[in-house]
Amino acid sequence: MIEYRNLRIALLGAGSVGSQVARLLLEQGDELASRVGAGLELIGIAVRDVDAPRDADLPKHLFTTDARTLIQSADVVIELMGGIEPAREYILLAINSGADVVTGNKALLATHGPELFDAAEQVGAQLYYEAAAGGAIPIIRPLRDSLAGDRVRRVMGIVNGTTNFILDRMDTEGDTLEAALATATALGYAEADPTADIEGYDAAQKAAILASLAFHTAVPVEAVHREGITGITAAQVEAAQRTGYVVKLLAICERLTDPATGVEGVVVRVHPALISRLHPLAAVHGAKNAVFVQAEAAGDLMFYGAGAGGLETASAVLGDLVSAARRHVAGGPGVGESTHANLPVLSIGSVTTRYQITLTVTDKPGVLAQVAGLFSEHGVSVEAVQQTVASAVPGLTAGAAQHGDDRSSIVQLTATLVIVTHEAPEAALAATVAAVSSNDAVVRVEAVLRVEGDTP
Amino acid sequence: MIEYRNLRIALLGAGSVGSQVARLLLEQGDELASRVGAGLELIGIAVRDVDAPRDADLPKHLFTTDARTLIQSADVVIELMGGIEPAREYILLAINSGADVVTGNKALLATHGPELFDAAEQVGAQLYYEAAAGGAIPIIRPLRDSLAGDRVRRVMGIVNGTTNFILDRMDTEGDTLEAALATATALGYAEADPTADIEGYDAAQKAAILASLAFHTAVPVEAVHREGITGITAAQVEAAQRTGYVVKLLAICERLTDPATGVEGVVVRVHPALISRLHPLAAVHGAKNAVFVQAEAAGDLMFYGAGAGGLETASAVLGDLVSAARRHVAGGPGVGESTHANLPVLSIGSVTTRYQITLTVTDKPGVLAQVAGLFSEHGVSVEAVQQTVASAVPGLTAGAAQHGDDRSSIVQLTATLVIVTHEAPEAALAATVAAVSSNDAVVRVEAVLRVEGDTP
Numbered sequence: 001m002i003e004y005r006n007l008r009i010a011l012l013g014a015g016s017v018g019s020q021v022a023r024l025l026l027e028q029g030d031e032l033a034s035r036v037g038a039g040l041e042l043i044g045i046a047v048r049d050v051d052a053p054r055d056a057d058l059p060k061h062l063f064t065t066d067a068r069t070l071i072q073s074a075d076v077v078i079e080l081m082g083g084i085e086p087a088r089e090y091i092l093l094a095i096n097s098g099a100d101v102v103t104g105n106k107a108l109l110a111t112h113g114p115e116l117f118d119a120a121e122q123v124g125a126q127l128y129y130e131a132a133a134g135g136a137i138p139i140i141r142p143l144r145d146s147l148a149g150d151r152v153r154r155v156m157g158i159v160n161g162t163t164n165f166i167l168d169r170m171d172t173e174g175d176t177l178e179a180a181l182a183t184a185t186a187l188g189y190a191e192a193d194p195t196a197d198i199e200g201y202d203a204a205q206k207a208a209i210l211a212s213l214a215f216h217t218a219v220p221v222e223a224v225h226r227e228g229i230t231g232i233t234a235a236q237v238e239a240a241q242r243t244g245y246v247v248k249l250l251a252i253c254e255r256l257t258d259p260a261t262g263v264e265g266v267v268v269r270v271h272p273a274l275i276s277r278l279h280p281l282a283a284v285h286g287a288k289n290a291v292f293v294q295a296e297a298a299g300d301l302m303f304y305g306a307g308a309g310g311l312e313t314a315s316a317v318l319g320d321l322v323s324a325a326r327r328h329v330a331g332g333p334g335v336g337e338s339t340h341a342n343l344p345v346l347s348i349g350s351v352t353t354r355y356q357i358t359l360t361v362t363d364k365p366g367v368l369a370q371v372a373g374l375f376s377e378h379g380v381s382v383e384a385v386q387q388t389v390a391s392a393v394p395g396l397t398a399g400a401a402q403h404g405d406d407r408s409s410i411v412q413l414t415a416t417l418v419i420v421t422h423e424a425p426e427a428a429l430a431a432t433v434a435a436v437s438s439n440d441a442v443v444r445v446e447a448v449l450r451v452e453g454d455t456p
Numbered sequence: 457m458i459e460y461r462n463l464r465i466a467l468l469g470a471g472s473v474g475s476q477v478a479r480l481l482l483e484q485g486d487e488l489a490s491r492v493g494a495g496l497e498l499i500g501i502a503v504r505d506v507d508a509p510r511d512a513d514l515p516k517h518l519f520t521t522d523a524r525t526l527i528q529s530a531d532v533v534i535e536l537m538g539g540i541e542p543a544r545e546y547i548l549l550a551i552n553s554g555a556d557v558v559t560g561n562k563a564l565l566a567t568h569g570p571e572l573f574d575a576a577e578q579v580g581a582q583l584y585y586e587a588a589a590g591g592a593i594p595i596i597r598p599l600r601d602s603l604a605g606d607r608v609r610r611v612m613g614i615v616n617g618t619t620n621f622i623l624d625r626m627d628t629e630g631d632t633l634e635a636a637l638a639t640a641t642a643l644g645y646a647e648a649d650p651t652a653d654i655e656g657y658d659a660a661q662k663a664a665i666l667a668s669l670a671f672h673t674a675v676p677v678e679a680v681h682r683e684g685i686t687g688i689t690a691a692q693v694e695a696a697q698r699t700g701y702v703v704k705l706l707a708i709c710e711r712l713t714d715p716a717t718g719v720e721g722v723v724v725r726v727h728p729a730l731i732s733r734l735h736p737l738a739a740v741h742g743a744k745n746a747v748f749v750q751a752e753a754a755g756d757l758m759f760y761g762a763g764a765g766g767l768e769t770a771s772a773v774l775g776d777l778v779s780a781a782r783r784h785v786a787g788g789p790g791v792g793e794s795t796h797a798n799l800p801v802l803s804i805g806s807v808t809t810r811y812q813i814t815l816t817v818t819d820k821p822g823v824l825a826q827v828a829g830l831f832s833e834h835g836v837s838v839e840a841v842q843q844t845v846a847s848a849v850p851g852l853t854a855g856a857a858q859h860g861d862d863r864s865s866i867v868q869l870t871a872t873l874v875i876v877t878h879e880a881p882e883a884a885l886a887a888t889v890a891a892v893s894s895n896d897a898v899v900r901v902e903a904v905l906r907v908e909g910d911t912p
Binding site: 020024028031032035130136137138140141142145146147148149150151216280283295297298299300301302303304305306309311312314315316317318319320321322323 | 476480484487488491586592593594596597598601602603604605606607672736739751753754755756757758759760761762765767768770771772773774775776777778779
């Protein structure tokens with residue numbers, strides 16, 4: 001065992017993750033010390049309100065509202081306050097005071113990552129952030145170190161537990177989106193204002209972090225194409241089931257060559273998508289998260305676990321703390337940013353993928369041929385068409401509706417067409433859908449969903 | 457970019473993994489160099505026969521039969537020859553010549569690990585071995601670094617692709633063990649002599665490595681309880697299906713307290729077991745591998761990917777090479793052994809688990825009560841019993857058979873009892889099964905299988 005003085009640990013924030021980190025540090029400090037070769041002393045916890053209620057019973061004397069003084073006497077600063085300011089200012093202060101930093105702040109990293117990593121590099125400090133992408137799931141070290149000798153082609157993640165819980169309920173219980181969201185809120189999986197989760201903002205932040213890491217390229221969150229799950233209906237989920245798919249909100253980071261320009265770059269997108277029920281990501285249920293990685297040599301890998309939760313995320317924070325502490329004892333590199341590849345970040349227009357388009361059409365001879373012709377005209381190749389038995393429902397053709405007919409008085413025979421395309425560019429698909437929806441034989445475009453992942 | 461001289465890399469062995477490592481090093485050396493901050497120069501490949509055919513087209517001038525000279529001029533030695541000797545001697549020579557070592561040699565680590573790690577520690581060299589457990593799956597760094605602030609309770613792995621392929625075929629195609637093994641051999645998933653795989657020796661070596669890492673305790677392979685899959689029948693697999701389970705060969709590493717002695721320690725075992733079809737490990741198909749980890753804070757995690765294959769395993773080797781090279785450039789600790797916890801290694805007798813026992817019994821009133829009485833007498837609590845409709849089959853009671861009756865002349869009504877127990881000690885279960893099998897009402901004990909994993 002190497003002899004070493006105690007390392008001074010400062011904690012910023014005592015919310016659900018922070019209070020668990022503090023509790024574990026106090027309760028299991030000896031065990032951690034034996035793994036590090038140095039004692040780990042929690043010297044203080046900076047909070048806004050010293051008297052606020054906490055998830056864990058922590059000694060009062062550790063709390064302070066003076067974050068700046070605390071930071072300046074620490075060897076390692078753990079930032080778990082969240083938000084942009086003052087977290088950003090405090091992390092810069094820690095770096096410039098010679099401390100290493102552990103953070104779980106995905107919003108900050110996704111917006112100000114390069115600034116923080118630059119500041120750290122200038123003074124030789126390290127910034128650890130395993131908890132910022134994937135909660136408890138170890139994904140940073142595998143991407144950064146284990147796959148350092150490989151080339152990652154694609155990362156597909158279920159990185160938001162709230163939306164996965166909702167979509168899983170819709171799939172397994174037949175719930176509507178509203179009912180599933182209500183259950184998620186009641187069980188504590190969704191916040192009072194669920195916007196950040198269901199509109200994909202949280203997933204987009206994690207996608208930016210994962211893409212930066214996987215492709216050694218700084219990807220700002222603004223460059224992430226983002227669609228939430230609010231447009232997903234029970235009918236779409238049920239239709240997916242019938243065709244052997246499941247709807248998941250995916251964060252997809254790809255290294256590809258833009259077919260139009262020939263430029264190799266990175267595209268990052270968050271949107272609901274269909275994946276085969278046989279794909280490993282389809283087996284990720286409830287609020288669990290998983291990151292599926294495709295690398296040139298390693299092939300398909302998947303990392304699965306709890307994407308959130310105070311105790312679970314504390315595990316990732318303490319793993320980083322041990323790494324930071326070992327580095328203080330033994331020296332060496334941390335898990336900081338790597339942007340040497342510096343690939344261009346391309347728009348979603350560069351992506352080609354498969355689509356499933358569900359249409360309600362009038363049940364007349366020749367409609368299928370007419371619709372298929374529209375796909376062909378726009379250069380989108382059709383892989384499979386499924387036409388269900390016609391049924392009598394009230395409705396209008398989309399074309400007729402534009403001419404002001406009385407909606408309620410007409411009952412006509414309709415059929416449902418489910419069309420799966422071969423790989424097609426986003427732009428061609430959008431033009432096809434526009435043409436299809438203004439065709440007189442088409443009553444409604446029920447759903448347009450991307451199909452992701454190889455069918456195993 | 458840090459200025460640094462080229463690092464000299466020596467490769468020992470050019471089999472399926474070694475030839476891919478050499479090819480990738482030569483083809484992607486510049487990209488790897490940019491990740492390391494130093495050039496990586498493959499200075500030679502030591503083989504027994506310079507003219508043997510290889511999987512990749514490699515420059516002839518790199519090959520040599522003089523491993524010792526090659527090793528002594530290297531900064532990093534990659535050992536991919538397999539076997540105990542001369543791999544052990546060469547690794548010790550590398551360590552004592554001041555080189556770091558990357559190895560994928562699970563047999564060597566599982567038997568001589570402590571000797572090699574001690575030798576490395578004495579001179580400050582590092583030994584990297586991501587490829588030795590789980591092939592391409594990044595599991596060493598997650599266990600060693602990401603979970604360094606947590607306490608692992610249990611590791612359950614599907615760590616042998618051959619047996620998983622065979623059991624998956626039996627489950628999905630209804631194959632017999634023999635037919636599935638023949639398919640595995642034809643497809644190259646099984647070797648000509650499949651003993652090491654189907655008898656669990658390969659899995660036991662990986663289990664010893666995973667347990668050592670997860671519990672910071674040296675676990676020799678001799679301490680691993682090992683049972684292969686040769687006793688698994690198509691009928692057992694089908695019966696498992698009916699009850700919502702699937703049969704998998706599991707490597708289970710547990711930290712537990714022996715109920716008899718109160719001693720806390722580690723138990724490591726490899727055997728076929730039933731797991732719920734809803735468990736994440738049940739979705740691991742074909743020759744894929746996965747390691748399911750339960751940690752106190754992080755909860756359930758799973759790491760999934762290719763457990764074997766030349767190219768896939770080369771990814772893990774090159775990841776280790778980049779780590780070793782970075783350490784040469786920037787200093788710091790490697791991924792060496794950690795045995796500070798040094799827990800006692802207990803026998804499988806310390807384990808309590810659930811069991812599923814399938815019996816063919818004579819269809820007479822009172823048999824169920826009689827069998828249930830035997831479980832109760834031995835202190836094994838029954839969770840559920842399922843009795844199928846009686847059918848007329850030729851057979852004898854086990855008791856009658858012992859008395860020498862003519863086997864073929866008797867036809868009697870039998871029933872099948874499937875009994876699932878609550879958690880029970882191994883010893884109590886063994887005594888129960890002995891008592892049950894010698895009972896006159898019991899025709900045959902069809903299967904005794906452990907049931908592992910919580911039902912999600």
